[in-house]
Amino acid sequence: MARDRRDFFYRKAKVDGYRSRAAYKLKQINEKFKLIEKEDTVIDLGAAPGGWLQVAKELSGGKVVGVDILPIEEIEGVDVIKGDIRLDRTVEKIRSKIKKEGADVVLCDAAPNMSGSWSYDHARSIDLATSAFECARKLLKNGGSFAVKVFQGDMFPDYLNKVRGSFGKVQAFSPEASRAASAEIYVIGKELLTDAVKMDGEYEVTIEDIGASGDGIARVNDFVVFVKDAQKGEKLKIRIRFIKPNFAFGERID
Numbered sequence: 001m002a003r004d005r006r007d008f009f010y011r012k013a014k015v016d017g018y019r020s021r022a023a024y025k026l027k028q029i030n031e032k033f034k035l036i037e038k039e040d041t042v043i044d045l046g047a048a049p050g051g052w053l054q055v056a057k058e059l060s061g062g063k064v065v066g067v068d069i070l071p072i073e074e075i076e077g078v079d080v081i082k083g084d085i086r087l088d089r090t091v092e093k094i095r096s097k098i099k100k101e102g103a104d105v106v107l108c109d110a111a112p113n114m115s116g117s118w119s120y121d122h123a124r125s126i127d128l129a130t131s132a133f134e135c136a137r138k139l140l141k142n143g144g145s146f147a148v149k150v151f152q153g154d155m156f157p158d159y160l161n162k163v164r165g166s167f168g169k170v171q172a173f174s175p176e177a178s179r180a181a182s183a184e185i186y187v188i189g190k191e192l193l194t195d196a197v198k199m200d201g202e203y204e205v206t207i208e209d210i211g212a213s214g215d216g217i218a219r220v221n222d223f224v225v226f227v228k229d230a231q232k233g234e235k236l237k238i239r240i241r242f243i244k245p246n247f248a249f250g251e252r253i254d
């Protein structure tokens, strides 16, 4: 059954002109989560031979950058970089290709060469997925989206929690085009949260203004925080209770 399904997507990719059957995984991820929209800037980590890049370009039509340690054959309208996603210099090369405010979407389908030892392969997959998560935090704009492949194992729950700490909405998903017997799963993060404020963090602020809803408006590291029951000009201590991509809510704790 698993082999039938794999062969089905393999043959379909040949007919449809995609470089890999993995292309259908990204299509299925995007159908469910609507990560890539028209004109989005998309970065694909571990992109060779380029099936995801073809799909990303079709969906966005905007700037698409693919990165791999292996060469990627040219795709019209797509920038390719040869580099290791675990290295800072690769992140800098990617940054030089995209707009200043950051990318809309970071994807990662990177996989280590399989050794056959489950725990070793799992650990290397978590290592790659962790590098992808760090790239995403450095390269995404606030509110941006992330999708990453992980081979499941005992370190998976910790990894998922780490992603949950940085994105407003996080889900694990297994697309139909993945093999039934495969250990792979995709972690989808939407709404990258700012690192200007931390959940439950305590800050001293000055209320600069009162918003339309009557809440006080303060700033922490240039990030807008709404505070209930506060007066303009008041200096007070707050605890962050809720973070959205462009603002947070804090409660006064004095």
Ligand SMILES: C[S@@+](CC[C@H](N)C(=O)[O-])C[C@H]1O[C@@H](n2cnc3c(N)ncnc32)[C@H](O)[C@@H]1O
Pocket (backbone or CB within 6 Å): 019, 020, 022, 023, 045, 046, 047, 048, 049, 050, 051, 052, 053, 067, 068, 069, 070, 083, 084, 085, 086, 109, 110, 111, 112, 128
């Ligand atoms: C499953 S393939 C990606 C397939 C791709 N999504 C497609 O649709 O064609 C995984 C890729 O991850 C790459 N990879 C593994 N480790 C990497 C690393 N440290 N940096 C960059 N690429 C890496 C591999 O070279 C391989 O090309």
